[in-house]
Amino acid sequence: MIDSHCHLEMPEFDSDLKDVLARMSENGVTHAVSIGSLAQNERIEKTIGIAGLHDNIYTTLGVHPKSPYKDLEGISELFGKYYSKNKKKIVAVGEIGLDYFLPGISKEDFEKIKIKQKELFKFQLRLASANRLPVIVHVRDAYEDAVDILKEYVKNPDGFFGGVIHCFSSAERGIADEFLKMGFFISFSGNITYKKNDGLRAVLREIPDEKILIETDSPYLAPQSFRGKRNEPSYVRFVLEAAAGEKGVEREKLDYLTVQNTVNLFSLEGVGGFYPAVAYKIRNSVYVNLTNKCTNRCTFCPKYQGGKTNFCVKGYNLELKKEPSAGEVVSSVFRYYNFNEIVFCGLGEPTLRIEILKEAAKAVKNIVGGIKVRLDTDGLANAVYGRNIAAELEGLIDSVSISLNAQNSALYNSICGPQLNGKGIDAYASVLEFVKESKKHIKNVAVTAIDLPDVDIAYIEELAKNLGVDFKLRHYNDVG
Numbered sequence: 056m057i058d059s060h061c062h063l064e065m066p067e068f069d070s071d072l073k074d075v076l077a078r079m080s081e082n083g084v085t086h087a088v089s090i091g092s093l094a095q096n097e098r099i100e101k102t103i104g105i106a107g108l109h110d111n112i113y114t115t116l117g118v119h120p121k122s123p124y125k126d127l128e129g130i131s132e133l134f135g136k137y138y139s140k141n142k143k144k145i146v147a148v149g150e151i152g153l154d155y156f157l158p159g160i161s162k163e164d165f166e167k168i169k170i171k172q173k174e175l176f177k178f179q180l181r182l183a184s185a186n187r188l189p190v191i192v193h194v195r196d197a198y199e200d201a202v203d204i205l206k207e208y209v210k211n212p213d214g215f216f217g218g219v220i221h222c223f224s225s226a227e228r229g230i231a232d233e234f235l236k237m238g239f240f241i242s243f244s245g246n247i248t249y250k251k252n253d254g255l256r257a258v259l260r261e262i263p264d265e266k267i268l269i270e271t272d273s274p275y276l277a278p279q280s281f282r283g284k285r286n287e288p289s290y291v292r293f294v295l296e297a298a299a300g301e302k303g304v305e306r307e308k309l310d311y312l313t314v315q316n317t318v319n320l321f322s323l324e325g326v327g328g329f330y331p332a333v334a335y336k337i338r339n340s341v342y343v344n345l346t347n348k349c350t351n352r353c354t355f356c357p358k359y360q361g362g363k364t365n366f367c368v369k370g371y372n373l374e375l376k377k378e379p380s381a382g383e384v385v386s387s388v389f390r391y392y393n394f395n396e397i398v399f400c401g402l403g404e405p406t407l408r409i410e411i412l413k414e415a416a417k418a419v420k421n422i423v424g425g426i427k428v429r430l431d432t433d434g435l436a437n438a439v440y441g442r443n444i445a446a447e448l449e450g451l452i453d454s455v456s457i458s459l460n461a462q463n464s465a466l467y468n469s470i471c472g473p474q475l476n477g478k479g480i481d482a483y484a485s486v487l488e489f490v491k492e493s494k495k496h497i498k499n500v501a502v503t504a505i506d507l508p509d510v511d512i513a514y515i516e517e518l519a520k521n522l523g524v525d526f527k528l529r530h531y532n533d534v535g
């Protein structure tokens with residue numbers, strides 16, 4: 056288990072932090088993310104100090120919507136000062152957000168505070184993008200405004216590096232759906248154990264397991280059996296237990312999956328047996344990210360937009376810290392359950408790691424006979440290796456989706472920017488050859504094209520028909 060959100064620097068832990076951390080380990084909570092408050096220097100120093108002393112504690116930087124702060128510039132400065140020295144330990148910007156729970160305040164002041172909070176929230180969201188970090192979002196009594204702001208944010212040109220709505224507490228399914236659609240994870244705390252929270256539990260049951268995180272928010276929000284007492288990270292086990300019970304999933308399965316979700320969101324390295332950005336699940340498919348290397352330099356690639364490199368897909372940051380081995384792929388894939396297809400895809404060309412691809416495909420098929428394996432490729436593997444890779448994939452890959460993207464070589468070169476061309480290879484011809492070879496060795500073959508100007512979709516569709524393969528139209532800017 057990982058407690059994805061706690062506040063270990065709070066005075067409540069001053070006298071016995073050592074025991075608190077020992078109880079974490081005794082109860083199988085291997086790691087915790089202790090939120091760092093940028094509002095006060097001494098608090099952030101203390102948090103960073105705790106994280107620095109303990110390998111299994113990570114931290115974050117952010118100003119809570121209700122915390123005092125000098126000015127936005129000051130936040131930026133403090134952020135830069137601490138982040139530059141602690142990059143390995145600071146895994147997110149947070150907690151930031153909106154908190155409209157302001158009892159007893161005049162209407163006039165309420166409106167003023169709302170404006171201030173929104174300004175602070177947006178500013179810190181920009182800080183997250185600029186530093187390629189995910190965000191931890193706190194929302195209380197302000198879901199509508201938060202949804203509006205985040206909808207804009209996830210489209211920002213500097214990238215959205217994922218995020219979590221922490222301590223989710225709305226009983227409205229529609230609100231959770233809005234966040235999920237944007238690619239956010241949803242984190243649940245001890246409040247799912249509270250008797251009155253049937254509505255929240257109903258929402259929890261509906262959230263896909265691969266989008267859930269668990270947390271304590273300690274020292275606050277102790278689970279039902281400790282209500283009113285100090286909460287601590289080891290109690291995250293009660294949150295896990297309650298969530299697994301609600302969802303009718305084995306506790307151990309949900310444990311592994313919530314750890315993998317947390318590792319993926321915060322790109323955590325060194326959590327035993329879990330590897331960030333290697334596998335992620337969308338609907339009923341588990342996607343595998345073998346490499347960030349590419350044979351092409353496509354103009355439409357979400358990875359290279361506006362002169363920047365951006366590895367974000369649907370709230371996942373697919374920038375690999377290290378290319379995974381076949382064993383790491385297999386263990387990452389099977390942290391998930393309830394899926395019917397494995398897709399080698401990612402923001403890179405999987406066939407550039409052909410031996411690992413073959414080994415991993417073989418292994419997953421050995422583990423679950425009949426599991427469907429798909430490959431999304433640029434179709435240049437034969438050109439890269441100078442041998443017939445399509446034939447080598449027979450029996451390992453059930454479906455292949457090949458990006459053809461153009462009706463002739465010249466257009467292909469201008470859209471896809473193949474890096475092989477200097478070597479005297481006609482990339483487009485080679486892709487077509489790969490399509491034909493795939494037809495001989497792989498059950499389902501499709502070619503794809505994106506609806507870009509100059510691309511003659513009708514022609515490519517006809518070409519696919521003549522080659523006896525399927526055609527799939529893709530839309531610009533729609534990844535995953």
Ligand code: SF4
Binds near residue numbers: 349350357433
């Ligand atoms: S092959 Fe895919 S990942 Fe590579 S540049 Fe083209 S679109 Fe991007």
Ligand SMILES: [Zn+2]
Binds near residue numbers: 060061062090150272
């Ligand atoms: Zn908190």
